[in-house]
Amino acid sequence: MTIHTRMDDADRRNRLDDMAQGVLSTAMDRPDGPLKVSGRAPYAHEVQPEGMLHGVFVRAPRIGRVVSLDDAAARAMDGVETVVTDDRLLRNPAQGTANEAPVQGPREVFYVGQPIALVVARTFETARAAALSVGVEIADAERAPVAPQDYDSPDKKQSSQGDLDAAMRDAAVTVDRMYTTPAHSSAPMEPHAAIAEWDGDRLTLRGSLQMLKFNRNELADSLGIDPKNLRILSPYVGGGFGSKLGVAPEAVAAAIAAQETGRPVGVALSRQQVFEATMRRSETRQRVRLAADAEGRLTGIGHDAWVSNLPDESYSEPVTQATPFTYRGENRVIGHHVARVSRTCAGSVRAPGEAVGITVFEIAMDELAHAAGIDPVELRRRNIPDRDPTKDIPFSSNMLAQALDAGAAAFGWDDSRPAPGSRREGEWMIGQGMASAVRVNNLAEAKARVTLNPDGTALVETDMTDIGTGSYAILTQIAAEMLGLPPERVEVRLGDTDLPPGSGSGGSVGASSSGSAVFLACQGVRERLAEAMGVAETDLTLKDGQAIADNRSTPLGDVIDGPVEALGHIEPGKTSKAVRQATWGAYFAEVAVNSVTGETRVRRMHGTFAAGRILNAKTARSQCLGGMTFGIGMALTEELMHDARDGHVVNRDLAEYHIPVNADVPQITVELLMEERDPWTNPMQAKGIGELGICGAAAAIVNAIHQATGVRVRDLPATLDKVMAGLED
Amino acid sequence: MRTTLTINGATHDVDADPRTTLLDALRNHLGLTGTKKGCDHGQCGACTVIADGRRINSCLTLACMMDGVEITTIEGLGEPGDLLPLQDAFVRHDGYQCGYCTPGQICSATAMLDEVAQGWPSVVTDDLTGDASLTDAEIAERMSGNLCRCAAYPNIVDAIKDAADRTADQREAAE
């Protein structure tokens, strides 16, 4: 049986609150934890079939057209099996949910570092040496510039209401500033990898991928095979952050090489290749205009963004995604401008859009608070709109005020607006800053199958992935709660395209979408049990393997004599348009800035977040910690540097692309507003939380630097040189 | 070339290209994939193993250099159902998310606690001639050679403190 729900209406039943097992929302340990801490969780490159060959990419050293590839030395090496230059090789990874092949072909080089051939050898050592030995001759060809120059402004990405110019003219207080954020790399700890193995015309691919149902179609389309003949396995993914949304060059190359050689082939990117041949977040230039009355109430908002991408990529960083609805202001202009460049492909990096858009906007809001002489928390409170001010639709829920108040209290926010530079400890200048957190909320189609056995065990199956987000944990909890089972009696199988297609992990939709599918499947199982008991499903209580109804408590084994199976199927519906759905939060940070060197240390950081029903308090908190730490990196250290002459990524390793280390991160605190239920989102009243923690986090730090020093950094990251430049000699 | 490696108390004869790093020998020749490759250049710590009691980056040593050295990998520290206190603390404190850096974190922390016990200072130790203590700042500095992009750092610090406290309690109880 299939239980299918389209979210066309609010679901206020709050069914999960009627359940009795008491495991949902708790801080349950991850069931996959023991495998991970003992090194026994198998990632993509770790189930190596007998006789597997190793493939290593040859990188393009410059842009243009490949004239010749001299692989004689490589082929002469003992152990080299083949050099793959197939036309199906990918230029760059597919964008998230593309569902089809990205641009293909290794002859036309669009960015430095593009993989243009795969050397396949019996050992990794030979393949690596052989790949480096390949001589590449590249001729000039017509290409986009290596740095953004000319921007297009697509009509459908511009919007305007009211008269912003007039609002700016008439305002008591205004801000009109340009800001820049650099390109970022997801830099997951597990480099992208794939192992391909053919059995006749059937291909099995072990990959490090986030969205398998799309990846299957993307890979099949890239190879020119029927998706039915393709199985992808991704049971454990060593981090993704957007960089593994779409199928990528290593998967396609491994599959082609395995076909050519008749042997399984594994390809793992080097860290340098992860930096230059997976997705980057586009650099942005942003102009923010704010017009406010004397009390700080916004009357006008302007937000223009300039971003870049390779030619023939439809994706562009949706910088202004949350600008239409976060704050009030009847006059509003939003602009979006895209340049074509010959650089590493731009795509999703954790919280595309808000990560950089809200961050910049919240720096501008801090500037407005200072200009207006209003406490930054109070300024935000005064500007929370009653309805989505652009679409004139209600919010499904708006928890910004609660998050601001709770966060300020938890952090001990000083609302006395101390003068910048007024607090000192020796060489260190101390300051506090805050910012709002906002992220749009979405639901994606997802299916899951749940099987309840008479022995009181259950199996949950979907091709959903767990990229560290806690899918194994929350799907276990949802099923355990709905079926009244101790969590250890529930097994969750993920990351296999032979299982019902879930949502995949991306855009913070995974938990609520795949979770809803599991919820619905469990509802189907409950209906079968209720039928067997002769009661209504709503009158059935399941707890600890017992079915309870009409004052009778019966072991499950006495209710059913065989496995009961149901498929859950959730689809987004009218609620995605009828109301504005978002998640909310607030960040608070205290920094110490060294008055000699400009070095910034984050001393304290706190976030309060609301995301509907929280499914696991432990994993949700960890997601927020992770997001806020990304924010520390964005604020202080992370910048993908492109060489001005050929656009190549200069700092393509973890020594020079500075993701935060342990010592950069204080004991961050996180508060989750556990009581929120958002009926418009899905039958669980839950929302995504995987990206919320980064959407503005960096602004709290940059704003704190300003309060500590009086230095306003508008060009992120706030590296010591930029801060020092504004400090006293 | 042939090398005899001693790993988790067992000896293994490995016949591999001299270019094979210890990390690749573990992963590609011995099936010990608990040790992770994150950067292959000593810039992330995912490949951390313990060699003669000391934590090292297995990506920056050749397998053929390691004969006669006692190597401990994550597989030698504890398994599901029989985890060591540190591994158990990582689970309880959610000292990971994707889990890819985790074996390196745990091997690193295991040896790091020994370094503290031996009184080794760190760069954040105020008095180089005094004893090393296990403050949050000390743990964070000493664990900074293990990157975690999921950024479980606060939980990692908590897990290490928790495990160290428990070990100390057990030691006191035994005395």
Place this chain on the structure above:
Amino acid sequence: MTPFDYDRATEVTQAIDAGRIIAGGTNLLDLMKLGVETPDRLTDINRLDLKTIEEHQGGLRIGALVSNSDLAADARVRRDWPVLSRALLSGASGQLRNMATTGGNLLQRTRCYYFQDVSSPCNKRDPGSGCAAMGGATRLHAILGGSEHCIATHPSDMAVAMQALDASVEIEGRDGARTVPLSRFYLLPGDRPDIETELEPGELITAVTLPPPPPGRQTYRKVRDRASYAFALVSVAGIVAMEDGRIAQAALAFGGVAPRPWRDPEVETALAGREPTAETFDAAADILLRDAEGHGGNDFKIPLLRRTLRAVLTDLTTEG
């Protein structure tokens, strides 16, 4: 990594005129994987008896194979040469310090992005090919001592402290042993940035010697882009002895700013005998930076070095 023959030296003589020396391997293997280093023979010296730290003429003799960890943790170093201990502890990570050796650390190669990228021209890696850092990204690069052919910096922290401590390098070659003061060990790039030290082909570093502990206070201050596990943008090793409210003598070495651990005797001369005032420190900084030249991305190092030097001198001349 191109194929190589591997052998192992069990006597120092076997490591002279041998293959490319590998000890800790942390830098060499890193560069071999990138194709920057392509030795056809590797000689592993880890079994040589060069792992002891012994007292020597009132100072220390540190075997070339003493690990960075062991050296940093040595009770004598912590007590009498804290600048060295701190410099070591500020470098790399716990794992790398366990592997990296004293001799190897001295010979660490630059972190210049273009040196490490074999598709970029680099006079250090491929003499005569040009310098891609000129006109490129230069955040890591030198403001002192560079040439039009190379502006790469030396990345070591340890060597900066040793430079301030007047250390010497003991070298064995086919003609016997010799000792080279660290002050003369490193060469400036000039038109041959590929030749970095006085070490002749086939020679082996066997030890570093430290003279007796210098009088005064010592510190090592490292300024970098992360709180830990990052190379220095600027570092200062400082040793200052005070007498009657004046600077009796100062030894100062600088990292992250030059092709070698930088030391400028004129800076120290300008401080000797002076009162520790802001004017004195600024005068010293003026001398240090008299020929400093930025290349765009590293312009900030000029004021940063000035500020850091002043802070270090303030710290070392203030009782507290």
